Amino acid sequence: MNPLTFALRDSATLFKRDVRHSLRYLPMTLSGIMTPVIMLVLFVYFFGGALGSSLMGAEHGAYINFVAPGILIMTIASGCATTAINVVTDMSEGIIARFRTMPISRASVLTGQVLGSLLQTLISVGVVTLVALLLGFRPTTNPIAWLEAYGVIALFTFGVTWMGVLYGLIGKTPAGANSLALTFLLLSFTSSAFVSTATMPSWLRWYADYQPFTPVIDTVRGLLMGTPITTTNVILAIAWSVGLALLGFILAQMVYNRSAA
Amino acid sequence: MMIETQGLRKSFGSHVVLDGIDLCVADGTIYSLLGPNGAGKTTMVNILSTLIRPDGGAAKVAGHDLIKEPGEVRAAIGVTGQFSAIDNLLTGEENLLLMADLFHLRRSTGRKRAAELLERFELTDAAKKRPSAYSGGMKRRLDLAMTLMGDPRLIFLDEPTTGLDPRSRQTMWEIIRSLVASGVTILLTTQYLDEADQLANRIGVLDQGKLVAEGTPEELKRRIPGGHILLQFADERGLDAAAHVLGTTLRDDAALTLQVSNDGSVKSLRTMLDRLDDVAIPVESVSLHTPNLDDVFFALTGHANQTSVPTTQKEAVR
Numbered sequence: 001m002n003p004l005t006f007a008l009r010d011s012a013t014l015f016k017r018d019v020r021h022s023l024r025y026l027p028m029t030l031s032g033i034m035t036p037v038i039m040l041v042l043f044v045y046f047f048g049g050a051l052g053s054s055l056m057g058a059e060h061g062a063y064i065n066f067v068a069p070g071i072l073i074m075t076i077a078s079g080c081a082t083t084a085i086n087v088v089t090d091m092s093e094g095i096i097a098r099f100r101t102m103p104i105s106r107a108s109v110l111t112g113q114v115l116g117s118l119l120q121t122l123i124s125v126g127v128v129t130l131v132a133l134l135l136g137f138r139p140t141t142n143p144i145a146w147l148e149a150y151g152v153i154a155l156f157t158f159g160v161t162w163m164g165v166l167y168g169l170i171g172k173t174p175a176g177a178n179s180l181a182l183t184f185l186l187l188s189f190t191s192s193a194f195v196s197t198a199t200m201p202s203w204l205r206w207y208a209d210y211q212p213f214t215p216v217i218d219t220v221r222g223l224l225m226g227t228p229i230t231t232t233n234v235i236l237a238i239a240w241s242v243g244l245a246l247l248g249f250i251l252a253q254m255v256y257n258r259s260a261a
Numbered sequence: 262m263m264i265e266t267q268g269l270r271k272s273f274g275s276h277v278v279l280d281g282i283d284l285c286v287a288d289g290t291i292y293s294l295l296g297p298n299g300a301g302k303t304t305m306v307n308i309l310s311t312l313i314r315p316d317g318g319a320a321k322v323a324g325h326d327l328i329k330e331p332g333e334v335r336a337a338i339g340v341t342g343q344f345s346a347i348d349n350l351l352t353g354e355e356n357l358l359l360m361a362d363l364f365h366l367r368r369s370t371g372r373k374r375a376a377e378l379l380e381r382f383e384l385t386d387a388a389k390k391r392p393s394a395y396s397g398g399m400k401r402r403l404d405l406a407m408t409l410m411g412d413p414r415l416i417f418l419d420e421p422t423t424g425l426d427p428r429s430r431q432t433m434w435e436i437i438r439s440l441v442a443s444g445v446t447i448l449l450t451t452q453y454l455d456e457a458d459q460l461a462n463r464i465g466v467l468d469q470g471k472l473v474a475e476g477t478p479e480e481l482k483r484r485i486p487g488g489h490i491l492l493q494f495a496d497e498r499g500l501d502a503a504a505h506v507l508g509t510t511l512r513d514d515a516a517l518t519l520q521v522s523n524d525g526s527v528k529s530l531r532t533m534l535d536r537l538d539d540v541a542i543p544v545e546s547v548s549l550h551t552p553n554l555d556d557v558f559f560a561l562t563g564h565a566n567q568t569s570v571p572t573t574q575k576e577a578v579r
Binding site for chain 1: 340348
């Protein structure tokens with residue numbers, strides 16, 4: 001077998017380990033799902049009436065159709081915190097030191113973490129989708145558009161997850177890692193998740209339109225609800241996803257390979 | 262030689278942890294690095310097991326250059342550290358099978374070897390349990406079993422019995438002896454003289470990042486002041502009489518004790534008691550004091566001016 005085959009095989013082994021961890025450590029796993037579900041209930045039932053009528057008027061239907069795509073993307077930010085905490089906890093265990101003294105590809109330890117977290121976050125997004133449908137979310141487009149929407153979600157999750165792994169490596173403590181991951185939750189709040197950026201003052205709107213979450217949310221919302229999708233948004237959504245993945249990947253490898261001492 | 266180092270150095274900031282270590286460990290032997298906390302034992306293991314890079318010096322481990330061929334070194338070694346390197350969310354058996362996968366063993370081979378090791382280390386009953394339900398000794402045994410899944414030629418054992426109860430310690434010693442009998446080379450660090458004495462072919466005494474003494478256990482013990490025997494008497498008359506019979510002794514009139522130099526062997530103990538018996542001196546109690554690590558260190562580092570000068574100078578030149 002050549003080195004690449006070994007690296008893939010080791011990544012698969014460590015991915016399996018990460019999945020087992022998620023199943024054995026359910027409270028942590030579920031907390032990644034609970035946050036967006038609570039937000040969904042909060043925004044649909046508590047703020048939904050006021051926000052919905054002022055934002056879109058009666059003819060656009062329920063506010064849930066506006067906010068649900070935003071909450072789906074917020075689930076990714078929430079998953080990032082779970083990833084960061086899981087990684088920081090794992091790194092403090094002696095088993096990681098053992099991995100470093102073994103003839104296994106170094107990249108596969110982090111790749112295994114990313115694949116495990118990716119799967120976990122995508123499952124969370126699926127669960128949140130089901131809850132949204134139960135609460136009255138009614139997408140208007142066809143199955144192809146659904147697949148495209150979840151493709152965008154998966155790509156963005158991949159980028160955010162690599163950042164989550166990086167946060168876990170530099171966070172030192174679970175609290176530290178969680179604080180770093182909060183930046184993504186903050187970004188999701190200041191995006192087009194809850195209100196259209198058109199309602200914001202122009203200086204703030206510029207920030208809200210170009211930060212990572214808004215292009216992704218607007219693209220997914222367009223694919224699910226048939227609202228207009230701009231080419232700029234699609235390009236930005238892909239660029240942010242790939243950019244975050246690259247940044248997280250490169251920095252995480254650097255930190256992991258250096259942090260031995 | 263399984264391990265060969267020349268002038269290995271490492272500092273953390275301005276703190277010099279290893280100050281030029283020359284070490285040779287022959288194939289199939291146990292070499293023990295003996296020293297107190299902070300002497301640099303763990304740093305030495307971390308460097309030789311590729312976890313951290315030395316600042317200077319050269320090292321060959323299992324025939325490969327430590328810096329240039331870390332992958333080849335990793336393929337030949339196994340490490341069981343002071344802090345357990347096990348996955349606490351997986352069961353004992355799953356931990357071993359994880360190792361089997363990472364060592365790229367065939368599925369059937371992995372299962373077979375895992376079952377054998379669980380059996381050999383008396384972990385079969387605990388195989389389906391997570392390590393949180395294990396005792397300290399069981400965790401340490403699982404840790405070592407995980408190391409053995411890779412069939413290493415050289416094993417680093419970093420303080421393998423620290424914090425274990427006496428029985429677990431005995432079990433660990435037996436395991437270590439059986440490993441060497443099967444041809445494995447072991448670098449063992451310990452802060453217990455008796456452990457190094459019991460297990461090692463050669464001992465290196467590490468103090469403040471320097472190898473202050475090196476040799477077989479016998480050679481080292483010859484450099485250490487022997488133990489002594491403390492005799493307790495019922496009254497001053499007995500004390501006087503015994504002091505007269507035994508000659509040069511350390512006498513404590515208040516405590517009614519005599520301290521007699523003795524190597525601790527049964528023969529010398531019997532000879533001494535026979536001499537007291539011959540003149541009918543009743544002894545209340547006898548206690549034996551063997552040299553401990555403190556004595557060793559005092560002897561080897563406290564008299565550095567007499568015993569370690571050649572070594573120190575040699576390293577200063579380098």
